Amino acid sequence: MSCGRTAAARARLRPRRYRDAVALPAQAVRQVILLRGVNLGPRNRVAMPALRQLLSDAGFEVVRTYMQSGNAVLSSELDAGALAQRCRELIAERFGLDVAVLARTRDELAQVVARDPLGEVASDPKRYQVSFLASELDERTLQELSELVAPPERFVAIGRELYAWHPHGVARSKLWARLASARLGVAATARNWTTVSALLALADEQPGG
Numbered sequence: 649m650s651c652g653r654t655a656a657a658r659a660r661l662r663p664r665r666y667r668d669a670v671a672l673p674a675q676a677v678r679q680v681i682l683l684r685g686v687n688l689g690p691r692n693r694v695a696m697p698a699l700r701q702l703l704s705d706a707g708f709e710v711v712r713t714y715m716q717s718g719n720a721v722l723s724s725e726l727d728a729g730a731l732a733q734r735c736r737e738l739i740a741e742r743f744g745l746d747v748a749v750l751a752r753t754r755d756e757l758a759q760v761v762a763r764d765p766l767g768e769v770a771s772d773p774k775r776y777q778v779s780f781l782a783s784e785l786d787e788r789t790l791q792e793l794s795e796l797v798a799p800p801e802r803f804v805a806i807g808r809e810l811y812a813w814h815p816h817g818v819a820r821s822k823l824w825a826r827l828a829s830a831r832l833g834v835a836a837t838a839r840n841w842t843t844v845s846a847l848l849a850l851a852d853e854q855p856g857g
Contacts, residue, residue, distance in 0.1 A: 683718025684837035773841035
């Protein structure tokens, strides 16, 4: 006769804290969704009330939007990468648009704000841009971006975020032209510091607040 135990018997003998950890459901966390290139002209139009309805109907909770440039805050059990992909699929199905979608958890966005590497020089939050990337850039691309900086512009790369200060605006900035182009090689979208700060505040609001 075998002296081994069945899988069920071993599970009954496992310490309770491990069994409970396996059984616990995933917990929804606040996350920020950023759409690239919507509502900038006659193409890629996405009404924010329709976007809120779409995300709510998909099962996401406490959905809110900010401005018209494609910003949403919601609660989801998906990780940020899976959430971005799901939102992209939903937008394609509902609006017929294939737009890049980036996502950051509330805590990730809080880290972006806390770093603020150019805060001491960026006196106008609307000219202080943060580019959110799907993945980190390679060293060659980062070097090319650094070479495009025209003082008094400033540029700092930290992980999946690129911070850029354009004191004279972006119209003639070669750095901005590259940051806003598809030549980065990864999905990316930028928001000014006013919007970044507002999205963090929105993520921190209590439901019903």
